[in-house]
Amino acid sequence: xxxxxxxxxxxxxxxxxxxxxxxxxxxxxxxxxxxxxxxxxxxxxxxxxxxxxxxxxxxxxxxxxxxxxxxxxxxxxxxxxxxxxxxxxxxxxxxxxxxxxxxxxxxxxxxxxxxxxxxxxxxxxxxxxxxxxxxxxxxxxxxxxxxxxxxxxxxxxxxxxxxxxxxxxxxxxxxxxxxxxxxxxxxxxxxxxxxxxxxxxxxxxxxxxxxxxxxxxxxxxxxxxxxxxxxxxxxxxxxxxx
Ligand SMILES: [Fe+2]
Numbered sequence: 001x002x003x004x005x006x007x008x009x010x011x012x013x014x015x016x017x018x019x020x021x022x023x024x025x026x027x028x029x030x031x032x033x034x035x036x037x038x039x040x041x042x043x044x045x046x047x048x049x050x051x052x053x054x055x056x057x058x059x060x061x062x063x064x065x066x067x068x069x070x071x072x073x074x075x076x077x078x079x080x081x082x083x084x085x086x087x088x089x090x091x092x093x094x095x096x097x098x099x100x101x102x103x104x105x106x107x108x109x110x111x112x113x114x115x116x117x118x119x120x121x122x123x124x125x126x127x128x129x130x131x132x133x134x135x136x137x138x139x140x141x142x143x144x145x146x147x148x149x150x151x152x153x154x155x156x157x158x159x160x161x162x163x164x165x166x167x168x169x170x171x172x173x174x175x176x177x178x179x180x181x182x183x184x185x186x187x188x189x190x191x192x193x194x195x196x197x198x199x200x201x202x203x204x205x206x207x208x209x210x211x212x213x214x215x216x217x218x219x220x221x222x223x224x225x226x227x228x229x230x231x232x233x234x235x236x237x238x239x240x241x242x
Contacts, residue, residue: 014240048088048115111142143169143201148173161196
Protein backbone atom coordinates (compact mmCIF):
# COMPACT_ATOMS: atom_id res chain seq x y z
CA UNK A 1 0.00 0.00 0.00
CA UNK A 2 1.20 3.47 -0.81
CA UNK A 3 -0.67 5.94 1.37
CA UNK A 4 1.02 8.91 -0.25
CA UNK A 5 -0.18 7.91 -3.68
CA UNK A 6 -3.71 7.41 -2.37
CA UNK A 7 -4.09 10.96 -1.08
CA UNK A 8 -3.55 13.19 -4.12
CA UNK A 9 -4.49 16.38 -2.32
CA UNK A 10 -2.32 15.46 0.63
CA UNK A 11 -3.02 14.49 4.19
CA UNK A 12 -3.98 16.93 6.92
CA UNK A 13 -2.31 16.73 10.33
CA UNK A 14 -4.91 18.31 12.61
CA UNK A 15 -2.91 18.43 15.83
CA UNK A 16 0.72 19.49 16.14
CA UNK A 17 3.04 21.37 18.46
CA UNK A 18 5.38 22.57 15.73
CA UNK A 19 5.25 26.34 16.20
CA UNK A 20 8.68 27.03 17.70
CA UNK A 21 9.11 27.98 21.36
CA UNK A 22 5.38 28.25 22.05
CA UNK A 23 4.84 25.40 24.50
CA UNK A 24 6.32 21.98 25.27
CA UNK A 25 6.62 21.32 21.52
CA UNK A 26 9.39 22.36 19.11
CA UNK A 27 12.01 24.20 21.13
CA UNK A 28 13.69 25.87 18.15
CA UNK A 29 13.06 26.82 14.54
CA UNK A 30 15.38 24.09 13.17
CA UNK A 31 13.44 21.44 15.11
CA UNK A 32 10.14 22.84 13.79
CA UNK A 33 11.47 22.64 10.23
CA UNK A 34 12.63 19.05 10.75
CA UNK A 35 9.16 18.11 12.00
CA UNK A 36 7.56 19.65 8.91
CA UNK A 37 10.07 17.92 6.66
CA UNK A 38 9.15 14.61 8.25
CA UNK A 39 5.42 15.21 7.79
CA UNK A 40 5.95 16.28 4.18
CA UNK A 41 7.87 13.07 3.48
CA UNK A 42 4.83 11.16 4.79
CA UNK A 43 2.44 12.85 2.39
CA UNK A 44 1.09 15.54 4.71
CA UNK A 45 0.45 18.79 2.87
CA UNK A 46 -1.69 20.68 5.38
CA UNK A 47 -0.68 21.24 8.98
CA UNK A 48 -2.74 22.69 11.78
CA UNK A 49 -0.42 24.53 14.17
CA UNK A 50 -2.05 23.98 17.55
CA UNK A 51 0.09 25.21 20.47
CA UNK A 52 -1.36 24.78 23.94
CA UNK A 53 -3.38 27.66 25.33
CA UNK A 54 -3.95 27.39 29.08
CA UNK A 55 -6.39 30.18 29.95
CA UNK A 56 -5.72 29.84 33.68
CA UNK A 57 -2.00 30.52 33.10
CA UNK A 58 -1.84 33.09 30.34
CA UNK A 59 -3.81 36.03 29.03
CA UNK A 60 -5.37 35.49 25.60
CA UNK A 61 -3.77 38.57 24.03
CA UNK A 62 -0.34 37.58 25.28
CA UNK A 63 -0.80 34.11 23.84
CA UNK A 64 -1.97 35.46 20.47
CA UNK A 65 0.98 37.88 20.27
CA UNK A 66 3.41 35.02 20.96
CA UNK A 67 1.65 32.90 18.33
CA UNK A 68 1.91 35.62 15.68
CA UNK A 69 5.65 35.94 16.31
CA UNK A 70 6.21 32.18 16.20
CA UNK A 71 4.10 31.85 13.04
CA UNK A 72 5.99 34.66 11.30
CA UNK A 73 9.33 33.14 12.17
CA UNK A 74 8.18 29.78 10.79
CA UNK A 75 6.69 30.92 7.51
CA UNK A 76 9.63 33.17 6.71
CA UNK A 77 12.21 30.46 7.43
CA UNK A 78 14.53 29.54 4.56
CA UNK A 79 13.97 25.95 3.49
CA UNK A 80 10.34 25.79 4.68
CA UNK A 81 8.46 22.92 3.02
CA UNK A 82 5.73 23.86 0.56
CA UNK A 83 2.69 23.15 2.72
CA UNK A 84 -0.52 24.81 3.81
CA UNK A 85 -0.59 26.03 7.40
CA UNK A 86 -3.48 26.80 9.67
CA UNK A 87 -2.76 28.77 12.84
CA UNK A 88 -4.97 27.53 15.64
CA UNK A 89 -4.59 26.33 19.21
CA UNK A 90 -5.24 23.43 21.53
CA UNK A 91 -7.42 25.20 24.05
CA UNK A 92 -7.74 23.82 27.56
CA UNK A 93 -11.36 23.67 28.66
CA UNK A 94 -11.42 26.02 31.61
CA UNK A 95 -13.87 28.40 33.26
CA UNK A 96 -11.30 31.16 32.61
CA UNK A 97 -12.38 31.10 28.94
CA UNK A 98 -15.63 32.78 29.99
CA UNK A 99 -13.68 35.90 31.01
CA UNK A 100 -13.48 36.75 27.31
CA UNK A 101 -16.09 37.95 24.88
CA UNK A 102 -14.53 36.55 21.71
CA UNK A 103 -12.48 33.40 21.19
CA UNK A 104 -12.56 33.35 17.41
CA UNK A 105 -8.81 33.97 17.08
CA UNK A 106 -8.29 30.55 18.62
CA UNK A 107 -10.60 28.87 16.11
CA UNK A 108 -10.42 27.44 12.61
CA UNK A 109 -12.73 28.04 9.66
CA UNK A 110 -16.06 29.75 9.23
CA UNK A 111 -17.77 27.54 11.81
CA UNK A 112 -15.33 28.69 14.49
CA UNK A 113 -14.04 25.21 15.19
CA UNK A 114 -11.94 25.00 18.34
CA UNK A 115 -9.56 22.16 19.18
CA UNK A 116 -10.41 21.57 22.83
CA UNK A 117 -8.28 19.79 25.40
CA UNK A 118 -10.44 18.35 28.16
CA UNK A 119 -9.32 18.29 31.80
CA UNK A 120 -7.32 15.19 32.74
CA UNK A 121 -8.61 15.20 36.32
CA UNK A 122 -11.54 13.16 37.52
CA UNK A 123 -14.34 15.61 36.80
CA UNK A 124 -17.65 13.84 36.23
CA UNK A 125 -18.62 13.48 32.59
CA UNK A 126 -21.77 15.53 33.12
CA UNK A 127 -19.71 18.52 34.26
CA UNK A 128 -17.46 18.36 31.20
CA UNK A 129 -20.48 17.98 28.95
CA UNK A 130 -22.11 21.06 30.52
CA UNK A 131 -18.95 23.15 30.11
CA UNK A 132 -18.70 22.26 26.42
CA UNK A 133 -22.37 23.02 25.95
CA UNK A 134 -21.91 26.41 27.66
CA UNK A 135 -18.87 27.19 25.51
CA UNK A 136 -20.91 26.47 22.38
CA UNK A 137 -23.81 28.66 23.40
CA UNK A 138 -21.68 31.56 24.75
CA UNK A 139 -19.25 31.83 21.84
CA UNK A 140 -20.96 30.01 18.99
CA UNK A 141 -17.97 27.74 18.59
CA UNK A 142 -17.92 24.23 17.15
CA UNK A 143 -15.84 22.05 19.45
CA UNK A 144 -13.31 19.59 18.09
CA UNK A 145 -12.26 17.36 20.97
CA UNK A 146 -8.52 16.67 20.95
CA UNK A 147 -7.13 13.15 21.38
CA UNK A 148 -10.24 11.43 22.73
CA UNK A 149 -8.04 8.34 23.14
CA UNK A 150 -6.33 10.03 26.11
CA UNK A 151 -9.48 10.18 28.25
CA UNK A 152 -10.19 6.54 29.17
CA UNK A 153 -13.40 7.29 31.09
CA UNK A 154 -14.93 8.94 28.03
CA UNK A 155 -13.18 6.93 25.33
CA UNK A 156 -14.17 3.57 26.81
CA UNK A 157 -17.83 4.51 27.17
CA UNK A 158 -19.54 4.66 23.80
CA UNK A 159 -22.54 6.43 25.35
CA UNK A 160 -20.33 9.34 26.40
CA UNK A 161 -18.67 9.60 22.98
CA UNK A 162 -22.03 9.46 21.21
CA UNK A 163 -23.45 12.09 23.57
CA UNK A 164 -20.61 14.47 22.65
CA UNK A 165 -21.08 13.84 18.93
CA UNK A 166 -24.83 14.41 19.30
CA UNK A 167 -24.10 17.66 21.13
CA UNK A 168 -22.27 18.84 18.00
CA UNK A 169 -18.66 17.96 18.73
CA UNK A 170 -16.22 16.62 16.20
CA UNK A 171 -13.60 14.29 17.58
CA UNK A 172 -9.86 13.91 16.89
CA UNK A 173 -7.73 10.88 17.65
CA UNK A 174 -3.96 10.63 17.92
CA UNK A 175 -2.59 8.36 15.21
CA UNK A 176 0.03 6.79 17.47
CA UNK A 177 -2.74 5.29 19.60
CA UNK A 178 -3.47 2.91 16.72
CA UNK A 179 -0.19 1.23 17.61
CA UNK A 180 -0.84 1.20 21.36
CA UNK A 181 -2.46 -2.23 21.59
CA UNK A 182 -5.13 -4.32 19.96
CA UNK A 183 -7.99 -3.18 22.21
CA UNK A 184 -7.48 0.52 21.74
CA UNK A 185 -6.90 -0.03 18.02
CA UNK A 186 -10.20 -1.90 17.67
CA UNK A 187 -12.02 0.79 19.59
CA UNK A 188 -10.62 3.61 17.46
CA UNK A 189 -11.42 1.79 14.23
CA UNK A 190 -14.94 1.11 15.45
CA UNK A 191 -15.46 4.79 16.29
CA UNK A 192 -14.13 5.85 12.87
CA UNK A 193 -16.38 3.35 11.13
CA UNK A 194 -19.40 4.64 13.05
CA UNK A 195 -18.69 8.30 12.46
CA UNK A 196 -17.70 9.10 16.04
CA UNK A 197 -14.09 10.01 15.21
CA UNK A 198 -13.81 12.59 12.47
CA UNK A 199 -10.20 13.73 12.14
CA UNK A 200 -6.70 12.52 12.98
CA UNK A 201 -3.43 14.10 14.03
CA UNK A 202 0.03 13.22 15.25
CA UNK A 203 0.08 15.54 18.30
CA UNK A 204 3.81 15.69 17.58
CA UNK A 205 5.99 17.66 20.00
CA UNK A 206 9.57 17.03 18.87
CA UNK A 207 11.78 14.75 16.80
CA UNK A 208 12.38 12.32 19.67
CA UNK A 209 9.83 10.67 21.94
CA UNK A 210 6.86 12.46 20.35
CA UNK A 211 7.93 12.76 16.75
CA UNK A 212 5.56 13.22 13.78
CA UNK A 213 4.46 9.71 12.87
CA UNK A 214 1.58 9.98 10.45
CA UNK A 215 2.01 7.01 8.11
CA UNK A 216 1.87 4.11 10.55
CA UNK A 217 -1.55 5.04 11.96
CA UNK A 218 -3.02 5.96 8.59
CA UNK A 219 -1.87 2.62 7.19
CA UNK A 220 -3.70 0.80 9.99
CA UNK A 221 -6.91 2.68 9.16
CA UNK A 222 -6.59 2.06 5.44
CA UNK A 223 -5.85 -1.63 5.89
CA UNK A 224 -8.79 -2.16 8.25
CA UNK A 225 -11.44 0.18 6.84
CA UNK A 226 -10.34 0.95 3.30
CA UNK A 227 -9.24 3.97 1.38
CA UNK A 228 -12.66 5.62 1.54
CA UNK A 229 -12.35 5.97 5.33
CA UNK A 230 -8.99 7.69 4.98
CA UNK A 231 -10.43 10.02 2.36
CA UNK A 232 -13.35 10.82 4.65
CA UNK A 233 -10.95 11.84 7.44
CA UNK A 234 -9.22 14.20 5.01
CA UNK A 235 -12.54 15.60 3.80
CA UNK A 236 -13.67 16.21 7.38
CA UNK A 237 -10.48 18.12 8.16
CA UNK A 238 -10.81 20.23 5.04
CA UNK A 239 -14.46 20.89 5.73
CA UNK A 240 -13.55 22.31 9.17
CA UNK A 241 -11.03 24.61 7.51
CA UNK A 242 -13.50 26.09 5.03
FE1 LIG B 1 -1.53 18.39 21.89
